[in-house]
Amino acid sequence: IRQIAPFPQDFLWGASSSSFQAEGAWHEGGKGDSVISHTETEAQTTAFDEGVDFYHQYHTDIGLMKEAGLKAFRFSIAWTRIFPQGVGKPNPEGVAFYHHVIDELSAASIEPIVTMYHFDYPQHLVDKYGGWLSRRSINDFVTYAKFLLDEYGDKVHYWITINEQDHITKMPYRLGILGKTYSESMREEYQANHHMVVASAKVFNLIHTKYPGTEVGPALSYQVYYPATHSPEDTEAAMDLSLLTQDYLLELQCSGRYDPVFRHYLESHNAWPDFPDSDLDYIKANSPDFIGVNYYSSDTVAYMPANGDDGEIGGKPVPSYERGIYQKVRNKELPTTQWGWTIDPRGLKLSLRKLYYEYHLPMIVTENGFSEEEEVSPNKPIDDTKRIAYLGDHIRAVQEAISLGIPVFGYCIWSFTDVISGHSGMNKRYGIVAVNRTNFDLKAMNRLPKKSFYWYQQLIKKGAY
Numbered sequence: 001i002r003q004i005a006p007f008p009q010d011f012l013w014g015a016s017s018s019s020f021q022a023e024g025a026w027h028e029g030g031k032g033d034s035v036i037s038h039t040e041t042e043a044q045t046t047a048f049d050e051g052v053d054f055y056h057q058y059h060t061d062i063g064l065m066k067e068a069g070l071k072a073f074r075f076s077i078a079w080t081r082i083f084p085q086g087v088g089k090p091n092p093e094g095v096a097f098y099h100h101v102i103d104e105l106s107a108a109s110i111e112p113i114v115t116m117y118h119f120d121y122p123q124h125l126v127d128k129y130g131g132w133l134s135r136r137s138i139n140d141f142v143t144y145a146k147f148l149l150d151e152y153g154d155k156v157h158y159w160i161t162i163n164e165q166d167h168i169t170k171m172p173y174r175l176g177i178l179g180k181t182y183s184e185s186m187r188e189e190y191q192a193n194h195h196m197v198v199a200s201a202k203v204f205n206l207i208h209t210k211y212p213g214t215e216v217g218p219a220l221s222y223q224v225y226y227p228a229t230h231s232p233e234d235t236e237a238a239m240d241l242s243l244l245t246q247d248y249l250l251e252l253q254c255s256g257r258y259d260p261v262f263r264h265y266l267e268s269h270n271a272w273p274d275f276p277d278s279d280l281d282y283i284k285a286n287s288p289d290f291i292g293v294n295y296y297s298s299d300t301v302a303y304m305p306a307n308g309d310d311g312e313i314g315g316k317p318v319p320s321y322e323r324g325i326y327q328k329v330r331n332k333e334l335p336t337t338q339w340g341w342t343i344d345p346r347g348l349k350l351s352l353r354k355l356y357y358e359y360h361l362p363m364i365v366t367e368n369g370f371s372e373e374e375e376v377s378p379n380k381p382i383d384d385t386k387r388i389a390y391l392g393d394h395i396r397a398v399q400e401a402i403s404l405g406i407p408v409f410g411y412c413i414w415s416f417t418d419v420i421s422g423h424s425g426m427n428k429r430y431g432i433v434a435v436n437r438t439n440f441d442l443k444a445m446n447r448l449p450k451k452s453f454y455w456y457q458q459l460i461k462k463g464a465y
């Protein structure tokens with residue numbers, strides 16, 4: 001890069017959260033059950049029940065967002081607060097709750113970026129007809145989305161349809177498939193994946209025809225995969241991992257095309273979904289306006305012979321769907337977090353470059369963050385120097401991408417306050433504002449800005465890193 005360009009004036013400096021990780025109040029205000037209440041581990045479910053009390057403390061949180069100078073806040077709507085059963089009569093208390101949140105954000109001049117569905121799928125739809133596994137799910141999602149657009153459409157410019165569909169597809173329990181692993185349920189997973197893509201295309205169509213001036217896109221979990229060595233086998237393994245875990249989805253969502261290698265993979269695992277041919281034309285004609293990118297780390301990949309030994313990490317048996325294709329290996333060049341996730345800011349720049357090269361769509365970093373175990377003390381702010389370094393380096397990587405001409409219009413830290421981590425409850429904190437609860441001790445759930453909060457405030461003020 002010859003010269004680093006400044007961030008655009010209207011760059012959306014933001015932060016993110018999701019309903020099931022933040023709100024709590026899981027049975028208050030008429031809310032119905034979601035798959036989360038039934039399918040995560042007991043410790044997580046207990047933690048998710050109360051979340052970090054955003055449902056009651058949103059006013060305080062938005063006050064802190066204003067103090068930080070945020071230009072955008074990405075949050076998700078809990079489908080079962082709006083329709084407790086997933087369909088049917090809307091729940092007025094739930095509808096009013098999100099009006100309050102959006103109105104307070106607007107009053108604080110913070111752009112709401114609203115995710116329609118972030119993992120917490122209505123349990124009732126799973127019980128009734130298998131949820132995303134059935135084609136009936138498409139209409140129910142579109143009905144829900146249409147309700148949101150009619151209700152909040154004049155106040156919300158940016159919509160995200162589905163968060164991390166590429167991850168949902170790998171986590172059977174988040175689809176309500178219980179007692180089966182990913183490899184045992186691949187056929188169902190990719191049927192669900194197809195339905196989610198058609199449902200999203202219908203929402204893109206709805207927005208483009210009925211709500212002009214509104215923009216919509218998916219948020220994908222995305223990362224770069226490096227070959228472990230210079231060998232052609234490892235290079236192909238890295239390509240394969242990227243294709244089979246993330247690129248297949250954008251290719252389908254943006255171009256209405258199942259990549260042939262991905263198709264070959266699904267067919268060889270007896271996992272090719274059923275659908276009418278017309279779906280692909282429809283998807284192709286209705287593509288997103290932007291891509292939301294959730295980026296945390298990169299991975300390094302080696303070829304995995306079909307009859308090979310166990311992978312290098314953990315000595316766990318390599319699942320059948322990876323055999324003959326790839327295995328993830330440790331990258332000794334890169335530091336990691338306590339959870340072994342690599343810290344790789346350049347990987348974010350590379351991801352943005354690759355995505356733009358493939359899809360030519362504007363992008364927003366919808367999630368990026370650093371997790372650590374932290375002790376919350378009421379008297380002194382948490383000195384989260386490592387988080388500050390992580391965020392600063394990743395923001396710099398976004399700036400480098402922008403300097404190269406890649407259109408990135410915002411960046412959202414995961415997360416604003418600490419929220420319940422998807423895999424590790426309250427042990428794994430990401431926030432720039434601490435919440436003083438632990439997994440089993442709710443305490444008062446006070447908000448305590450960390451050092452990174454003040455650092456981000458200064459950065460936003462300067463509009464530069």
Ligand code: BG6
Pocket residue numbers: 018021163164167221294367371414420421422423424428
């Ligand atoms: C993303 C999700 O996968 O990563 C978030 O969209 C999640 O919901 C985040 O919390 C971090 O993952 P984890 O498991 O460390 O909380």
